[in-house]
Amino acid sequence: MSVNILLNGCNGRMGRVVSGLVEKDEDTKIVAGIDISRGSDNGFPVFEDIDSCDIPSDVIIDFSLPTGTDKLIAYALKHSVPVVLCTTGLSESQLNNVKAASEKIAILRSANMSLGVNVLIKVLKEISPVLAAEGFDIEVVEKHHREKKDAPSGTAIALAEAINSSLDEDYDIVYDRSGRVSRRPEKEIGISAVRGGTIPGDHDVIFAGEDETVTISHRTYSRSILGKGAIAAAKFLKGKGPGMYDMSDVLS
Numbered sequence: 001m002s003v004n005i006l007l008n009g010c011n012g013r014m015g016r017v018v019s020g021l022v023e024k025d026e027d028t029k030i031v032a033g034i035d036i037s038r039g040s041d042n043g044f045p046v047f048e049d050i051d052s053c054d055i056p057s058d059v060i061i062d063f064s065l066p067t068g069t070d071k072l073i074a075y076a077l078k079h080s081v082p083v084v085l086c087t088t089g090l091s092e093s094q095l096n097n098v099k100a101a102s103e104k105i106a107i108l109r110s111a112n113m114s115l116g117v118n119v120l121i122k123v124l125k126e127i128s129p130v131l132a133a134e135g136f137d138i139e140v141v142e143k144h145h146r147e148k149k150d151a152p153s154g155t156a157i158a159l160a161e162a163i164n165s166s167l168d169e170d171y172d173i174v175y176d177r178s179g180r181v182s183r184r185p186e187k188e189i190g191i192s193a194v195r196g197g198t199i200p201g202d203h204d205v206i207f208a209g210e211d212e213t214v215t216i217s218h219r220t221y222s223r224s225i226l227g228k229g230a231i232a233a234a235k236f237l238k239g240k241g242p243g244m245y246d247m248s249d250v251l252s
Contacts, residue, residue, distance in 0.1 A: 003238050004031045006057035006081070008072055009064030010046060011035040013147075014086070017227040018061060019043075028231055031055050034064075050075045057081055059234040065149070066090050073101045082106035082237040084230050086113060088154030099244065106240040110247045111154035113229030117203070118247045120218050124159060124205060125166040131214065132167055136207040137184060143194040143202040151193040155203055160189045163205075 005022065009015045010033025019042065022028045032055040033046040047053045050071060061084045062072055069087055076083045082105055085098065098107060112118070132138065142156040152175060160173050171187045184190075201220035206213060220226075229247060236250045 003028045003235050004056070004058045005029065005234055006032050006034070006053065006055070006060045008034045008050065008060055008062040008068070009087075010042060010044075011037045012063060014063035014223060014226060014230075017223045018063065018230055021224060021227045021231055025231060027235060031057050058238045059084060061230050061234055062087050063230070066094060069094050070097060073097055076105055076107075077101055080105060082240060083108070084233045084237060085109040086226070086230055089150030102242060102244040104242050106237050106243055106245060108233045108237050108245040108247075108249070110229075110233070111158035112201075112226070113233065113247060114218075114220065114225040115229065115247075115251065116218050116225070117155055117158075118251060120203075120205075120216065121159065121162045122248075123216065124162050127207075127214075128163045128166045129168070131207045131209070132171075134209060135186070136209040136214070137186075137188075138163060138171065139190045139192070139206040139208065141192045141194070141204045141206065143196070143199045145198050145200065146195050148195060151195065152191045153193065153201070153203075155201070156191050156193070159203060159205055160191055163189060 005028055007015055007018060007030050010019060019030060022030050030044045032044055032053050033042055034050045034053060035046055036048055038046055045055065059082050060076055063086045066087060066089045069090055085107055088111060098109060101107060140156050140159050142153045144153060164170055169187065171189045173189050173191060175191050200223055203218045205216045233250050
């Protein structure tokens with residue numbers, strides 16, 4: 001069963017990765033792309049504006065920017081097309097819009113599409129209550145390439161939120177400690193962001209206790225892991241009814 005994909009952001013970094021992977025996948029086909037940059041020969045028609053696209057598709061894969069998310073969701077609703085939403089850095093109002101849209105179409109949203117990160121989230125939910133009860137401080141450090149526009153990463157936030165969801169009492173998630181002149185509060189999760197070079201994506205979750213530290217890490221060596229996850233999600237989403245899905249549904 002072939003899955004016809006509309007690729008939003010087809011000429012961006014991840015769009016090119018997904019295009020290359022689909023070429024080798026017999027079960028998927030990109031029937032059209034959306035990008036303000038027309039690029040060279042994509043092997044499929046490319047539209048600068050999603051509203052100009054008149055080619056039917058089974059699923060939309062979105063690797064673009066938050067500025068176009070509302071328009072993307074409006075298009076998906078109009079044409080009743082499921083969406084694999086991979087764009088990060090969405091505002092609260094955009095997230096509310098996505099949630100409302102999921103009552104009418106299938107939307108799969110994940111801060112990170114890789115298998116390893118989603119397994120990491122599962123592990124964190126299991127060990128965080130144990131270590132937090134013993135007084136371990138919790139920190140998340142993420143590193144990405146210099147071109148990444150949002151900070152902290154959606155994955156870092158997802159890791160912190162996964163930890164929080166497993167605890168009896170919510171911890172404060174802190175992104176900036178500049179100007180603070182006080183000791184570290186006990187119930188706090190700090191997130192630090194590093195930007196530089198061509199780092200695809202590193203995430204460390206640090207549990208720091210008395211005289212010992214536990215660090216759980218995930219290293220991305222290629223963006224292809226994100227593309228593979230998005231394609232797997234597109235296959236999963238084809239034909240699905242309305243609802244909000246995530247990668248745990250794909251992996252189950």
